[in-house]
Amino acid sequence: MNVLSLFDGKSCGRLCLQQAGIKVKNYYASEIDPYAIKISKQKWPDIKHIGDVQSIDIDNSWYLGHTNISYDKGVIMLNGDIDLLMAGSPCQGFSNAGLGMNFEDPRSKLFWTFIHLLRQLQRGNPKVLFWLENVKMKKEWRDIISKELGVEPIELNHGICSPTERKRLYWTNIQGVKLPSNSHIIINDILEHEVSYKYLITQKALERGQRKTYSKMRFNPSKCGTLNTKNNSGQMSIDSGTTLIQVGVADGIKGHESKTRVYDPKGKCPTLLTHQGGHHHAKIAVDEELWRRLTPLECERIHGLPDNYTEGVSDSQRYRMIGNGWECRGVTEMLKAINL
Incomplete structure (x- = not known):
């Protein structure tokens, strides 16, 4: 075609x-x-x-x-x-x-x-x-x-087929479009086992979940929030679709409270954003005293892209274009209707 x-x-x-x-x-x-x-x-x-x-x-x-x-x-x-x-x-x-x-x-x-x-x-x-x-x-x-x-429009929360909560609308005249089935994929399924030190956040974690948060925490061991287009450094953000396991709060970070949140890899990640910013990255707890942010390759996996699909530009630009793009698992399943 x-x-x-x-x-x-x-x-x-x-x-x-x-x-x-x-x-x-x-x-x-x-x-x-x-x-x-x-x-x-x-x-x-x-x-x-x-x-x-x-x-x-x-x-x-x-x-x-x-x-x-x-x-x-x-x-x-x-x-x-x-x-x-x-x-x-x-x-x-x-x-x-x-x-x-x-x-x-x-x-x-x-x-x-x-x-x-x-x-x-x-x-x-x-x-x-x-x-x-x-x-x-x-x-x-x-x-x-x-x-x-x-x-x-057809509404799809891509969290059913991806490690991210990403609610999207699709208008199409393609007949027979079917929503993907639930794959139960979580953040831990897409993590790299070894990452560069540049992705680590080396500071002591504070007591878990005891600080007041901007919104009520939702403890769901299988979902994370949407990867969206506000931040270019792999931030785990808060939005109406966020279902995260928050395990701590980072100390000494200025700005909105949401920047300080640290999340558990046993849940889903929030929306990937494309906004420039120092501490807007996604923070994952490796253990009680070691946190890190998502790597570009992990963000690719979250959106259903082949590994290193965006390789060849800076990390900032990789985060940005991944957040701007589609979550491909869900879109692929729906487009299969063209061949029906």
Whole structure:
């Protein structure tokens, strides 16, 4: 099939399609992050990168079955239709971790660019499939998206198939989509046995769970919170989906109380974020006096990526692009419906 992927990032869409057993003939990727593009090119040399989504125009009105994709560096004349339009449009305007600006946020306004390009594709191919991912959001915002696309979203908490709590919505016209089954995977299942000293946090742990926390602790030995896009250093964060085992509080760290939390590897990890910050990393208790943060490879495993998929850029950029991307186990299972 011919695929157009908007806000492509490090090409999780291509990976999920491959893992789902879907044969891809041509894959066109729109992305502006140079680090994500570098990783995409390393992993998928055959992908055609077409730059900023706002520079794309699609014309399939001349001949049915012939699609022209114009972008800032030229025109792609495709002998055929785009069969699938994929996108994980920027979510900061809808996320609880953002400013709550909804469609007024410049990044979330790009949803309308997705709609514009979908309408252009539908003129030439009314049966074009679409797949749009975004965060769980207020009903009024969700309803606007649903009205434009003509379908209700599928909600998935990726914690059922991943070591992270990550609630996401998927709008699609793909028929027969099934949610993945529960794999009962926890943080301990993805940890490296030996890590560099740079990931260690060497300070004495304080008494366990005796300090007042920002939110009520939830003791669940099988789940962690969502990996999201606020932090670029593997933070275990707090959000509505967090179910963590907190075992201590780090001393001497300034800022919000959530930065001081230390978690047990027998639970799930919280959302992976992409925000810059000194102590925003995820803190795991190795024993009572030794803590460390998640490594980039462990974050890859949390999101269902192959080991070292993001290798080739700095750790900060690896954390950032992993947090920005899809949790691939769940997406892969749902995309298998294309072959039904």
